[in-house]
Amino acid sequence: MTIKLDRHEKGILDALQDNARLTMQELGDSVGLSASPCWRRVRSLEEIGVIRRYTVHLDPxxxxxxxxxxxxxxxxxxxxxxxxxxxxxxxxxxxxxxxxxxxxxxxxxxxxxxxxxxxxxxxxxxxxxxxxxxxxxxxxxxxxxxxxxxxxxxxxxx
The missing domain is CATH 3.30.70.920 (Lrp/AsnC effector binding domain/regulation of amino acid metabolism (RAM) domain)
Structure with missing residues (x-):
């Protein structure tokens, strides 16, 4: 089942795919939200399973x-x-x-x-x-x- 995402949520996912270490302030700034609403959206995306986990890529x-x-x-x-x-x-x-x-x-x-x-x-x-x-x-x-x-x-x- 595909979920509906607004432009802020899509922007959050794009930004996190580039750099999952962004602070909520940096992430919010990149998508046009303040830190608190950005954090709520990230938390919601985690809870519904769109964001599975955060990881680091190592060079094998x-x-x-x-x-x-x-x-x-x-x-x-x-x-x-x-x-x-x-x-x-x-x-x-x-x-x-x-x-x-x-x-x-x-x-x-x-x-x-x-x-x-x-x-x-x-x-x-x-x-x-x-x-x-x-x-x-x-x-x-x-x-x-x-x-x-x-x-x-x-x-x-x-």
Whole structure:
């Protein structure tokens, strides 16, 4: 369900996507509100779940996580307990940054970061293939990052 946003709320979201560390005064100034009404709108956007959380983006390569791998995972069966077990296990793995149930040749698409291809091999054998019901994994290793963005487009909300 898409919610209705006024120009101030859209401006708040745009500004926070650029810099979530803005003070309420700075945020309010950027959207034409004083700090108190701005704070109320931010609080409301948090309460209804539009703003999920505030985070910082780290450079994985500078932290020794130089390999980004996209794993296409196929399950043996689609019984509810197999799917639930797989999804529960994936949620516990810090190497898996994103996991999507998808259509097509695979059941899931995972974005995984690891220090090296050797680490990825161990990750596959020790973690992924230890999950009951995993039948097949097809991996694509990223050669370079062309675009990485977390900012959502908001133009369609006008």
């Amino acid at each position: 390569r500078k932290l020794g996580l130089s390999e980004c791998v996209f794993a296409h995972v196929t399950l043996e069966r689609h019984r509810e307990n197999v799917v639930d077990q797989f999804e529960a296990a994936i949620r516990t793995m810090p190497e898996v940054l994103e996991c999507f149930a998808v259509t097509g040749d695979a059941d899931y698409l995972l974005r995984i970061v690891v220090p090296s291809t050797e680490h990825y091999g161990r990750f596959l054998s020790e973690k992924i293939f230890s999950i009951p019901g995993v039948a097949h994994v097809r991996s694509n290793v990223s050669l370079k990052e062309v675009k990485f963005e977390t900012r959502l487009p908001l133009d369609h909300l006008e």
